[in-house]
Amino acid sequence: MAEKGTISIHTENIFPIIKKFLYSDHEIFLRELVSNAVDATQKLKRLSAIGEYKGELGEDLKVKVSVDKEARKIIISDRGIGMTAEEIKKYINQIAFSGATEFVEKYKDKPDANQIIGQFGLGFYSAFMVADTVEINTKSFQEGAEAARWVCDGSTEFEITPSDKAERGTDIILNVAADSDEFLEPARLRTILTKYCKFLPVEVEFEGEVINNPNPIWTKSPSELTDEDYTKFYNELYPFSEPPLFWIHLNVDYPFNLTGILYFPKIKNEFEFTKNKIQLYSKQVFITDEVKDVVPEFLMLLHGVIDSPDIPLNVSRSFLQADSNVKKINTYITKKVADKLNEIFKKDRAGYEAKWNDINVFVKYGMLSDEKFYDKAKDFGLLQNLEGKYFTMEEYKAFVQANQTAKNENQVWLYTTDQEKQHAFIEAAQNRGYDVLKLDSVIDSHFIGMLEQKLEKTTLKRVDADTIDKLIEKEETKDMVLSEDEKTKLKEIFEKAINNTNMMVSVEPLSPEDQPVIITMPEFMRRMKDMAKTGGGGMMFMGNMPDSYNVSVNGNHPIIQRILKARDESKEKIARQAFDLALLSQNMLSGAALTAFVKRSVELIEKE
Numbered sequence: 001m002a003e004k005g006t007i008s009i010h011t012e013n014i015f016p017i018i019k020k021f022l023y024s025d026h027e028i029f030l031r032e033l034v035s036n037a038v039d040a041t042q043k044l045k046r047l048s049a050i051g052e053y054k055g056e057l058g059e060d061l062k063v064k065v066s067v068d069k070e071a072r073k074i075i076i077s078d079r080g081i082g083m084t085a086e087e088i089k090k091y092i093n094q095i096a097f098s099g100a101t102e103f104v105e106k107y108k109d110k111p112d113a114n115q116i117i118g119q120f121g122l123g124f125y126s127a128f129m130v131a132d133t134v135e136i137n138t139k140s141f142q143e144g145a146e147a148a149r150w151v152c153d154g155s156t157e158f159e160i161t162p163s164d165k166a167e168r169g170t171d172i173i174l175n176v177a178a179d180s181d182e183f184l185e186p187a188r189l190r191t192i193l194t195k196y197c198k199f200l201p202v203e204v205e206f207e208g209e210v211i212n213n214p215n216p217i218w219t220k221s222p223s224e225l226t227d228e229d230y231t232k233f234y235n236e237l238y239p240f241s242e243p244p245l246f247w248i249h250l251n252v253d254y255p256f257n258l259t260g261i262l263y264f265p266k267i268k269n270e271f272e273f274t275k276n277k278i279q280l281y282s283k284q285v286f287i288t289d290e291v292k293d294v295v296p297e298f299l300m301l302l303h304g305v306i307d308s309p310d311i312p313l314n315v316s317r318s319f320l321q322a323d324s325n326v327k328k329i330n331t332y333i334t335k336k337v338a339d340k341l342n343e344i345f346k347k348d349r350a351g352y353e354a355k356w357n358d359i360n361v362f363v364k365y366g367m368l369s370d371e372k373f374y375d376k377a378k379d380f381g382l383l384q385n386l387e388g389k390y391f392t393m394e395e396y397k398a399f400v401q402a403n404q405t406a407k408n409e410n411q412v413w414l415y416t417t418d419q420e421k422q423h424a425f426i427e428a429a430q431n432r433g434y435d436v437l438k439l440d441s442v443i444d445s446h447f448i449g450m451l452e453q454k455l456e457k458t459t460l461k462r463v464d465a466d467t468i469d470k471l472i473e474k475e476e477t478k479d480m481v482l483s484e485d486e487k488t489k490l491k492e493i494f495e496k497a498i499n500n501t502n503m504m505v506s507v508e509p510l511s512p513e514d515q516p517v518i519i520t521m522p523e524f525m526r527r528m529k530d531m532a533k534t535g536g537g538g539m540m541f542m543g544n545m546p547d548s549y550n551v552s553v554n555g556n557h558p559i560i561q562r563i564l565k566a567r568d569e570s571k572e573k574i575a576r577q578a579f580d581l582a583l584l585s586q587n588m589l590s591g592a593a594l595t596a597f598v599k600r601s602v603e604l605i606e607k608e
């Protein structure tokens with residue numbers, strides 16, 4: 001006997017509204033229907049396990065998806081708990097449809113419905129995004145239950161009739177709408193299934209083949225797993241990637257539920273970071289790989305999966321950020337990652353150092369962006385010097401204490417950003433017994449600023465920021481062989497020879513072995529210039545300023561005497577030659593200046 005009824009919702013034409021607002025996400029209908037089939041199967045297994053269902057489970061509990069292009073049908077079948085006619089009325093007509101009404105009312109104005117649809121009991125309803133008639137043919141697991149058939153054509157009216165279905169379970173039959181032809185293509189369906197259903201906990205069969213891995217390793221206990229299991233799974237997630245460096249198995253059930261595996265990728269360069277994204281699952285159903293807000297930003301550099309039914313997907317982004325579960329998840333993940341790094345560092349320092357090249361950007365980014373992470377990472381964040389030795393910050397402090405403490409009692413840490421270009425300065429520093437750090441990645445300029453803020457009484461200077469004596473100013477002052485008069489005279493000669501107001505000339509008592517002229521850019525000036533280059537806030541005006549340099553003339557160098565004693569017309573020429581040599585050593589000599597230098601050099605050689 002057929003029963004007809006009207007679905008009680010406020011909006012008469014709710015279907016077209018849903019269809020319109022979910023336009024871009026039509027494909028998720030399959031995720032929703034397959035998840036329902038999986039839920040129904042798992043419910044039956046649970047009932048059987050606790051003895052509430054005494055019948056046979058049957059051999060084949062697979063969920064089966066099939067498509068009939070000619071007949072324009074997609075069918076999703078399961079051998080789960082099924083529904084009685086009464087249950088259809090309750091769960092489909094009332095609950096699913098009231099969820100839909102609620103959804104439309106709340107989210108009319110928001111286009112990103114993908115994330116919210118499942119949360120409103122809107123799952124089943126999404127079938128109408130691609131079908132103009134949906135049919136449920138189902139038989140409940142309960143003893144003596146009668147099979148029922150429900151049909152709805154997308155209006156608010158439905159029909160329930162008895163069915164001759166013999167087997168327990170549910171078939172959902174979609175009669176695909178004219179504008180949804182794409183979903184009749186098996187290849188398209190396969191793509192959707194692999195995207196969303198790849199790790200569903202019950203086997204899903206499509207075209208005679210199981211398309212999912214029902215027991216992904218994140219659901220298992222770490223004690224059951226080998227390194228190979230982890231690398232194999234990584235490969236399953238990101239088929240063409242290099243093997244990961246190491247991983248963290250996440251597992252927490254209080255105060256929120258979360259499992260997952262985060263991998264530290266091996267990366268070739270800093271721009272490759274975001275290629276493979278962390279995938280977010282809810283009970284093994286793929287939700288999204290846009291994990292922004294759920295995972296702290298610096299951790300988005302990692303790969304892997306996070307599975308949590310406690311991440312609210314039914315809210316807008318701003319709400320998500322304020323959500324207390326999300327905040328706790330953030331804190332938890334940050335802590336786990338820091339603990340893991342610390343553990344590797346403690347257990348196997350050599351191994352950790354070998355990986356430092358690959359993980360340093362990540363650790364530094366974390367230290368820069370997250371105070372809590374910094375507090376932990378300060379003990380395992382490393383500095384590398386030019387000899388290739390690694391130090392924690394504490395260790396480095398002790399290492400340079402004796403030799404690199406200036407007279408104002410500040411430590412000065414020297415670093416290079418380019419060993420080739422700054423070679424002369426590095427050599428000068430090393431001749432003094434100073435240590436030079438290698439800080440040459442893009443993130444290092446920010447990292448340096450952070451170190452100075454965090455470390456007490458410590459300054460960082462690039463090796464070429466000043467002459468060696470001034471880089472680290474010590475008590476002892478060098479004697480100057482020149483008189484005040486000679487100094488003034490010399491300064492004038494050089495200023496005239498250089499003839500450039502952006503070159504600030506000073507005469508310094510350097511060692512006779514040092515270069516006769518040394519060109520440096522002050523640390524603060526260079527940093528501001530760098531910031532302007534990378535678009536640093538408020539520094540844009542610096543970018544337009546001409547480069548200005550300090551020119552230190554070594555008053556103690558033998559050629560200075562030669563300049564002072566030379567005939568007037570030769571003085572400037574020799575001074576210019578010495579200045580050009582300094583430019584040359586820094587790769588700053590080019591064009592007409594270089595041509596003039598070469599010509600002058602030839603003349604000077606000829607004279608000898």
Ligand code: ADP
Pocket residue numbers: 032036037039040078080081082083091092095096118119120121122123124125170
């Ligand atoms: P949700 O899955 O969030 O509960 P849905 O709209 O997807 O919401 O489904 C509504 C309800 O319909 C389910 O809770 C379930 O009771 C019932 N249902 C849907 N599909 C099936 C199925 N294949 N087998 C048994 N019950 C189902």
Ligand code: MG
Pocket residue numbers: 032035036123124
């Ligand atoms: Mg559902």
